Amino acid sequence: MRHTPPELLHGTLAALVLKTLAGGRRHGYAIARAIEDQSEGLLQIEDGSLYPALYRMERKGWIEAEWGVSELGRRAKFYRLTPGGRRRLATETAEWTRFAAVISRLLEA
C-alpha cells in the first residue's frame, strides 16, 4: 500500500514555489513535478491548488509570467522569480527555519 503523503502546511506552498523557481523559469506542471521529485514523493500537492497560488503570487509581484515553448514544443506559460519574489523567498526560508527549529526543539526536548 502506498504511503499517504502528509498534508501540506498552510502557506508553505508559496515558499516551495518560490524555492523551485529560484532555480530558473518553469511552467506550472514543471513546478508541480519539481516539488514532487525534490520531496521524493513525500509531499504531494493537489494539482488544482497550485494554479490559484501562482496567480495570487503573480498579483503580489513575487513572480512574473510569460508565454514560451515547452520542451515538447507546446506553448506554455512560464513563471520566473522577480526581485521581490527573491526577497520573499529569503524571508520565508528564514521564518521556516526558525519555526522548524523551535518545533523540533520542543518535540525533542
Next chain:
Amino acid sequence: MRFSRWPWKPRLEDEVDEELAFHIEMRTRELVERGMAAAAARQEAERRFGNLTRVRKTCRDFGKGRDRHMRRATYVSELRQDLAFAARQMTKNPGFAAVAILTLALGIGATTAIFSAVYAVVLQPLPLRDPSRLLVVGERMASMPGMLSDVSVGNFVDARAGTTSFDGLAAVQYANFNLTDGVTPERVIGARVSAAFFDVMGSRPAIGRAFHETEDRPGADGVVVLSHRLWAGQFGARASAIGERVRMSGVPYTIVGVMPASFDLTRDSEDLWVPIAFTPAQKVEYDNHYLTVFGRLKAGATPEQAQAELDAVAARLRKTDPKNDGTLSFAMTPFTQQFVGDYRTRLLVLLAAVGLVLLIACANVANLLLARGAARGREIAVRTALGAGQWRIVRQLLTESLALGAASAALGVLLARWDIALVVRLGPSDVPRLEQAGLNATVLGFAVMIGLASSALFGLAPALQASRTDVQGGLRDGGRGATRGGVRDRLRAALVVAEVALSLLLLFGAGLLIRSAIALDRVNTGIDPHGVFTARFTLPEASYAEPSKVVEALTRIAAETTALHGVTAAAVSSYAAMGPGGGQNGLLPEGVPFALENLILSRLRVTTPGFFAAMRIPIVKGRAFDDRDRAGGLKVMVVSQALAARAFPGQDPIGKRIGCCEPGPDGGQDYKTIVGVAGDVRSMGPATPPGPEFYLPVAQAPKDAWSWYRTFYIVARADGDPAALGQPSRAALARVDPDLALFDARPMEDRLAGTLATSRFNARLLAMLGVVGLLLAASGIYGVIGYFVSQRTQEIGVRLALGATPASVVRLVVGQAMGPLAVGTFVGVAASLAASRAISSQLFDVSRTDPVTLGLVVGALLLVGVAASAVPARRAAALDPTRALQAE
C-alpha cells in the same frame, strides 16, 4: 489554431484555460509513460487536479486583480519616469523652463484675475432667494422707447391690485436721510419701501424683523430696518440696537431689524429702509413717476402671464386716465440683468482679450518647445529605436507639457492674487460687486482648467512632431533635423500666423477703444468742469415742509457759498450734471394743441441765478436769471438750444411761451416766458448727445417742485483748487442750518471722469494687453527666424562664400518671415472685422471697421515683425563664411 489570436498576450480567460489544459495534458502523458492506458490516464490526471471549474474561476479572479494592478503599476511607474524626466529637463535647461513658465504664468495670472472679476460681477449668484424670479417692473413711455421709467404711485397701486402672478410687488423710493446721531448730521442713502419689499427681494433681517403691513401706513411708519454695513459702522454691531430710537431728517424712528451682510449687494447700496406708507391722496396720483418697482413671480407663473396681466392693467389705465396714462404700458426686465447692466459685455470683452494674450503665450511656449524638440530629435530617435512606442513618446512629451503647465498655473495663481487687487483698485468704482473679486474655489478651478488647456495647446505641436519622427533619419544626421523641413517648418509657420493674427485682433480692439476714449475726452460737454466744486445736501421734509422755507434756505445757501473766499460764481441747483438726480417734464409750446405726442420731454433744473456763470454754460441769446425773477413776477424760463430748436424751429424763441410743470391759474397750461437760450449740455456724460433741457428760477419753482426735489447741488467756481472748497462750503451750509449735511463733495471734473471711468479703464487695460501680445508675438517671430538661421548656417555660409552680399542674406532671411507674417495679417484682419461687432456698443465716434485704426495696427504689426526677424537676419549676414561652413 486559437493561439493565433493572441500571439503574446492572451485574454485572461484563454490564458487560464490554456494553462490548465496544458497541465492536465502533461500529467496524462506522464501517466501513460508509466504504463497507464490513455483513457484511464486522462481520468486519473483529472482526478488529481481536483475541481477544475472552481480552480479556473479562482484563477480568473486572481488574474483580473493582477491585470488591473499591473496596468496601474505600469502607468504610475511610467508617469513617475516621465515626471522625473521632465524635472531633469527643466533643471538641465533652467533658462528655457523659466522663460516658458514665466510667460505662461503671466498669461494665466491675468486671465484668472479678469475671470475673478467676471465671476464676482456677472456669474456669482445674487445672495437672494431664487433671484431668477425677481423682476423689475417699469413704465414704458411712448416718447422714450426702450427705456424703463419709474412708476407713479397710482399706477403701482393699480398694478398691484390687478395682478395675481406675482408673490408680491414692492415699490421703492430711494431717498437721502440726515441721520442725527450726536453733533454732526450724517447723510445716508436709504429707501422708502413697501412692507412686502424684503419678501419680494428674497431676503429677511438677520436680527429683529421686517415691517408689518400695519406699519406701511401714514402715522404708523416710524420704524426702520438697518443695513448690516450701517449697523456695524454706526451702531457698533450691537444686538441691543434693536428697539433703539434714532432721529432721521428730524423724525424719530424705532430700529426693528438689521439685514444680513449679504444684503449689502454693492458697496454703495442703500443703508436703511423705512415704510413707504402711501397716503390715500398719493394712491390716486398717476402723474408723478418716481417709484422703482420689484416683483417676484409666483412659482409656476411665467413672465408672459405677468406681462399679460400688466397689459390689462395698463389698458384700463389708458382709458380711465388718458391725460397721464394715454400711452402707458408696463415692461419688465430680470433684476439680475438690470443689476449687472452693460458691465457684462465689457467684462467679457476683457476676458476675451486676456484669453488672446494667453493664446499668444501658448503659441510662444509651443515654439520654444519645438526649438528644444529639434535639439532632442536624437534623444527621441534613440528612445524609439530602443523600443519605446510612438504613443509612449507622445505621452512623455505631454507629461512634460503638463508639468510645465502645472508649474505655470501655480505661479499664475500667485500672480493672479496681485492682479486681482490691481483690477479691484483701478477698476471703475461703479461696477457692482467688483470689490468682491477674489480667489475662491471657482476661480482656482478656472485657473487649473486653463493651465491644463494651455498645456494641451502648447504640448500639441511638439507631440505632433514627435509622432512623426523618422528614426533612421534622426539617428543618421545626429538629430540636427529629425524631420527635416516639412512638418516642423509648417508647424512653426502656423504658430507665427496664429500669433500675428491674435495680436492683430487684440491691437485692433484696443485701438478702437482707445480712439473712442480719446473722442470722448475731446467731446465738448457744454460746461467747463475745470475749477468747479460740487456737493450735495438734502432739505428734510420734516423741517422744510413750507415751499417758502425751501426757497429761502436755497437762496441763503447760494449767497453764503458765493460769498466764500476764492469763489467767483456759485449757485444751488436741483441738478448739476454727470451724476444722480435730475428729472424730466413734458413741455407744451404755446399754440400747440395738447396731446401726449406733442409734449417735449425735457430735463429740468431749478436753479439760483449764478448757475450759468458757475458752470460756464454760455447764454447764446437773451439773458440768464437775475433778481427780477422773483415769486409773483413774470414767470420765466431759460431753454437749451436743443429745446429751442424743437419747440420753435427756425424762429426766435425769446419772448415765446411754453407751458409746463403745473396747472395754470385757469386750470390749463401754466405758461413761462423764455428769456434766454443756453448752450446745450451733455448732462448724461460725453457719450450721450445733449437732449432738450430747461431751467426755472428757484424763486418761481412749480408748487410741486419740492416733492420732486429734496436733494440739491451746490456748484461753485473757484479761482484756485476746487477741492479746497469742501470745508468752507460745509461751514457755509451749517451757518444756514446746522442740521444739514453736505455729502458727495468733489470737483466737477471728478464727476465727468466718473462717467468715463469704465471706457477709460477698458481702453487702458486693452492697450496694455495689446502691447503684451505684440511683444510676445515679436519674440515668437524672432524665435522662429532665429531657428531658421541656425538651421541654415551652412547654406548661408556657402552663399556668402560664393559672393552673396550681406544685404541679400538679410533679404533672404527676412523674406522667410514675410510669408507667415502676411498670412497672419490677412487672417487677423478678417477676424478683427468680424469680431469687432462684440465691442461696437462700447465705441464712440469711431466705426467698428475703422480703416485708420486697422491701417495703423497692421502697419505697427508688420514693422515689429520685420524688426523681429531683422535681428537674426543681420546675425546671419555677419557670419564668417569659413566658420559657417565648418559648423556642425
